[in-house]
Amino acid sequence: MTDRMRLTLKDVAAAAAVSEMTVSRVLSGRGTVSVRTRERVQAVVDEMGYVRNRLAGSLASARSDQVAVVIPSLVNAIFDEVVDGIAAELHGAGYNPVVGISDYDEAREEALVRSMMAWRPAGIILPAIGHTARTRAMLRAGGLPIVEIMNVARPAIDMSVGLHQGQVGMALGQHLLARRYRRIGWVGLDPRDLSALARFDGLQKTIAEGGGVLFSPEARTHLPITFQGGRDELADLMARHPVMDAVVFANDTAAAGGMMHCISADLKVPDDIALAGFGGLSSGQALPKRLTTVHAPRRDIGQVAARSILRRIDGDRPRMIQDLGFDIVIGEST
Amino acid sequence: MTDRMRLTLKDVAAAAAVSEMTVSRVLSGRGTVSVRTRERVQAVVDEMGYVRNRLAGSLASARSDQVAVVIPSLVNAIFDEVVDGIAAELHGAGYNPVVGISDYDEAREEALVRSMMAWRPAGIILPAIGHTARTRAMLRAGGLPIVEIMNVARPAIDMSVGLHQGQVGMALGQHLLARRYRRIGWVGLDPRDLSALARFDGLQKTIAEGGGVLFSPEARTHLPITFQGGRDELADLMARHPVMDAVVFANDTAAAGGMMHCISADLKVPDDIALAGFGGLSSGQALPKRLTTVHAPRRDIGQVAARSILRRIDGDRPRMIQDLGFDIVIGEST
Numbered sequence: 001m002t003d004r005m006r007l008t009l010k011d012v013a014a015a016a017a018v019s020e021m022t023v024s025r026v027l028s029g030r031g032t033v034s035v036r037t038r039e040r041v042q043a044v045v046d047e048m049g050y051v052r053n054r055l056a057g058s059l060a061s062a063r064s065d066q067v068a069v070v071i072p073s074l075v076n077a078i079f080d081e082v083v084d085g086i087a088a089e090l091h092g093a094g095y096n097p098v099v100g101i102s103d104y105d106e107a108r109e110e111a112l113v114r115s116m117m118a119w120r121p122a123g124i125i126l127p128a129i130g131h132t133a134r135t136r137a138m139l140r141a142g143g144l145p146i147v148e149i150m151n152v153a154r155p156a157i158d159m160s161v162g163l164h165q166g167q168v169g170m171a172l173g174q175h176l177l178a179r180r181y182r183r184i185g186w187v188g189l190d191p192r193d194l195s196a197l198a199r200f201d202g203l204q205k206t207i208a209e210g211g212g213v214l215f216s217p218e219a220r221t222h223l224p225i226t227f228q229g230g231r232d233e234l235a236d237l238m239a240r241h242p243v244m245d246a247v248v249f250a251n252d253t254a255a256a257g258g259m260m261h262c263i264s265a266d267l268k269v270p271d272d273i274a275l276a277g278f279g280g281l282s283s284g285q286a287l288p289k290r291l292t293t294v295h296a297p298r299r300d301i302g303q304v305a306a307r308s309i310l311r312r313i314d315g316d317r318p319r320m321i322q323d324l325g326f327d328i329v330i331g332e333s334t
Numbered sequence: 335m336t337d338r339m340r341l342t343l344k345d346v347a348a349a350a351a352v353s354e355m356t357v358s359r360v361l362s363g364r365g366t367v368s369v370r371t372r373e374r375v376q377a378v379v380d381e382m383g384y385v386r387n388r389l390a391g392s393l394a395s396a397r398s399d400q401v402a403v404v405i406p407s408l409v410n411a412i413f414d415e416v417v418d419g420i421a422a423e424l425h426g427a428g429y430n431p432v433v434g435i436s437d438y439d440e441a442r443e444e445a446l447v448r449s450m451m452a453w454r455p456a457g458i459i460l461p462a463i464g465h466t467a468r469t470r471a472m473l474r475a476g477g478l479p480i481v482e483i484m485n486v487a488r489p490a491i492d493m494s495v496g497l498h499q500g501q502v503g504m505a506l507g508q509h510l511l512a513r514r515y516r517r518i519g520w521v522g523l524d525p526r527d528l529s530a531l532a533r534f535d536g537l538q539k540t541i542a543e544g545g546g547v548l549f550s551p552e553a554r555t556h557l558p559i560t561f562q563g564g565r566d567e568l569a570d571l572m573a574r575h576p577v578m579d580a581v582v583f584a585n586d587t588a589a590a591g592g593m594m595h596c597i598s599a600d601l602k603v604p605d606d607i608a609l610a611g612f613g614g615l616s617s618g619q620a621l622p623k624r625l626t627t628v629h630a631p632r633r634d635i636g637q638v639a640a641r642s643i644l645r646r647i648d649g650d651r652p653r654m655i656q657d658l659g660f661d662i663v664i665g666e667s668t
Binding site for chain 2 (some may be wrong): 050114
């Protein structure tokens with residue numbers, strides 16, 4: 001294994017005792033080869049582990065069986081089910097997702113998109129917001145089906161599947177006002193997480209209109225806000241604003257960490273302090289007090305995004321903007 | 335945006351008022367072009383969003399700037415930091431990781447490896463165990479640097495970076511025996527998660543030798559075991575084995591869910607029941623009782639794996655087996 005030479009078509013042809021042209025025909029499924037020969041060649045290919053170099057074929061067809069998916073973070077559990085939905089839909093059609101991670105960094109996303117597009121994927125799925133002008137230009141010029149996800153962006157670069165993050169903030173605000181919470185905190189704010197910022201803006205507007213006040217954290221969160229981060233930042237926010245009656249977290253994982261702070265500090269949820277999250281992750285529902293949260297249709301977003309790529313490949317024209325909506329899930333924490 | 339045509343070299347040449355050859359020279363960095371022309375062409379390329387088709391170049395050089403990474407699951411938080419470590423190391427060298435997810439499914443991994451290898455990545459990083467014979471054959475025949483991670487596999491297909499999962503189970507067993515726990519449960523066992531199985535086997539052997547007994551769950555876990563799963567399965571295991579003094583979980587996330595069950599059922603940790611996890615995730619340390627766990631050097635594994643690929647590309651020969659070890663982290667839960 002120290003000298004690793006790449007196996008060639010010639011090696012396979014020699015092992016199967018046929019011509020290279022015959023091996024090529026078997027692999028491409030084009031041209032006439034007898035069933036017996038085809039089976040023998042395929043057995044040798046499998047045994048030797050030969051993988052056809054797709055690059056030559058791609059030059060002609062400019063089509064790969066891979067769909068490039070950009071997500072901002074592996075740590076933010078919001079994207080797990082989105083990618084699951086994408087994978088389930090693509091696998092059924094013989095495509096594979098390959099995932100790149102931007103770390104909520106526009107420059108890194110640009111490098112990633114450039115690298116992935118150079119390989120002519122069958123399509124690209126990426127978050128709706130946070131692109132550089134150059135990323136936008138590459139995507140517009142690429143001639144590939146592109147789906148922006150999570151936020152319904154207007155105008156979309158090509159297609160868009162998600163929900164209105166600002167409306168999520170407003171709906172959460174209305175729920176909290178209806179429960180008579182007025183002094184409300186927010187945990188997990190970073191200028192790079194534009195979806196959370198849109199929710200924050202919607203919440204702030206609604207709370208202000210309802211005569212309440214929204215306390216924001218110092219903008220020093222390291223994205224994404226985690227279980228540990230939710231615990232630590234809630235402690236910090238409560239130290240700075242001792243009189244709060246509810247706290248909204250950027251995601252359910254952070255809210256679960258916040259509940260750990262309440263348990264350790266012997267604060268009763270929701271009587272001493274109410275907690276709400278975002279995402280509708282199962283983890284929020286396994287807490288000692290079921291979390292009030294917003295159910296985002298994560299798996300559906302992934303599936304609809306992948307299906308939109310597949311339909312475009314088939315020459316169909318799916319709707320450009322697909323708003324899948326959301327639900328407020330009222331738990332025991334508000 | 336309804337008719338999406340791919341931008342060509344010709345379009346860029348026309349917009350920059352130069353020949354296609356000149357554009358090609360600017361993009362490849364080969365051949366003579368005046369500084370002024372180079373700058374003008376580059377500005378047009380950026381503005382128009384043109385991405386060079388790398389396939390033609392790849393035929394000659396058989397080298398991409400992408401490293402293929404296969405992970406079994408996005409949901410298992412163990413892999414977040416591994417991928418982070420890989421990305422950090424690769425980005426510094428101008429490479430990008432692209433991630434495929436096998437869902438702990440050997441057939442899916444085989445399809446994924448075939449699809450990724452067809453694009454001639456600069457290297458492949460994948461879990462050490464759970465490959466089909468055909469996957470192994472493809473990897474051996476591919477002539478690419480390959481690193482198997484998480485378990486130190488002997489013999490490695492090429493290189494291997496990780497830890498001894500069986501030794502982890504033994505060390506956990508010794509810790510529990512030393513604390514005088516004898517009736518021990520296990521939560522989160524699935525025949526597909528071969529790393530967890532290796533830990534289970536090591537634990538079982540050690541507990542049996544120490545005169546204790548290990549209760550295993552019915553093998554019906556849906557992988558990966560989650561926060562919610564840890565909570566539900568602990569409840570289930572305790573119903574079937576009412577007299578247990580400690581429980582080991584397949585990962586920290588599941589153990590955190592288990593602690594939620596204990597809080598809800600008013601069980602004192604560790605007096606009524608001790609809990610231990612695996613991974614050393616920060617979430618385990620943010621629980622009301624800090625979790626006893628095993629710190630796997632996840633980020634280091636990713637970095638060393640990526641560095642091994644880069645060194646091989648540079649013509650160097652890193653050690654084939656790199657065992658990075660682990661630490662038992664004693665918290666407040668045992």
